[in-house]
Amino acid sequence: GAGVSQSPRYKVAKRGQDVALRCDPISGHVSLFWYQQALGQGPEFLTYFQNEAQLDKSGLPSDRFFAERPEGSVSTLKIQRTQQEDSAVYLCASSGRLAGDEQFFGPGTRLTVL
Amino acid sequence: AQSVAQPEDQVNVAEGNPLTVKCTYSVSGNPYLFWYVQYPNRGLQFLLKYITGDNLVKGSYGFEAEFNKSQTSFHLKKPSALVSDSALYFCVFLGGGYNKLIFGAGTRLAVHP
Numbered sequence: 001g002a003g004v005s006q007s008p009r010y011k012v013a014k015r016g017q018d019v020a021l022r023c024d025p026i027s028g029h030v031s032l033f034w035y036q037q038a039l040g041q042g043p044e045f046l047t048y049f050q051n052e053a054q055l056d057k058s059g060l061p062s063d064r065f066f067a068e069r070p071e072g073s074v075s076t077l078k079i080q081r082t083q084q085e086d087s088a089v090y091l092c093a094s095s096g097r098l099a100g101d102e103q104f105f106g107p108g109t110r111l112t113v114l
Numbered sequence: 115a116q117s118v119a120q121p122e123d124q125v126n127v128a129e130g131n132p133l134t135v136k137c138t139y140s141v142s143g144n145p146y147l148f149w150y151v152q153y154p155n156r157g158l159q160f161l162l163k164y165i166t167g168d169n170l171v172k173g174s175y176g177f178e179a180e181f182n183k184s185q186t187s188f189h190l191k192k193p194s195a196l197v198s199d200s201a202l203y204f205c206v207f208l209g210g211g212y213n214k215l216i217f218g219a220g221t222r223l224a225v226h227p
Contacts, residue, residue, distance in 0.1 A: 043204075043217050093158075102160045106157065
């Protein structure tokens with residue numbers, strides 16, 4: 001299909017390992033978002049790109065979290081030196097340029113840090 | 115702080131009965147409000163949004179919501195519930211300079227046969 005895809009769907013990491021989560025947005029979508037959803041809670045904003053520019057990273061919980069979108073399409077969320085509190089589902093969404101455009105979500109990557 | 119509140123953790127409804135999932139907002143200016151639904155293993159899906167215009171918004175799967183400025187509410191409704199509507203529903207607003215979705219805590223809807 002032509003939806004947002006994310007890989008891997010599941011990731012188990014040992015505490016202290018680095019992980020990289022990939023998001024392929026809908027083709028042509030200018031805006032790309034990352035959210036973190038802890039168990040039993042609503043998603044929380046992490047960061048936002050418009051094309052390749054990271055316009056808002058206010059939701060990144062620490063400097064261990066880093067996101068990039070170098071060519072304005074695929075995005076990678078990297079977490080360095082993972083901690084148990086990083087265990088969550090990481091959701092990627094993409095949308096058109098206009099504020100209020102529907103955000104289309106991917107299936108998420110479930111990260112478990114042991 | 116700006117937020118949306120979903121006062122019910124869970125709503126139980128019999129199939130065929132009308133359903134309401136409540137949401138109130140505390141958002142300054144002109145709020146952009148949304149409802150999203152999360153089915154198990156299917157990810158988050160957009161249902162409907164209110165940006166401006168008609169206060170009654172119709173969305174996917176027969177759902178609708180009414181923007182009520184005086185009561186600062188945006189309740190989700192459906193005239194006749196289906197078992198397949200059972201899912202987790204989120205009331206959401208567009209915050210932070212209109213570039214990030216801020217989610218409520220969610221309401222789990224259970225529709226019983």
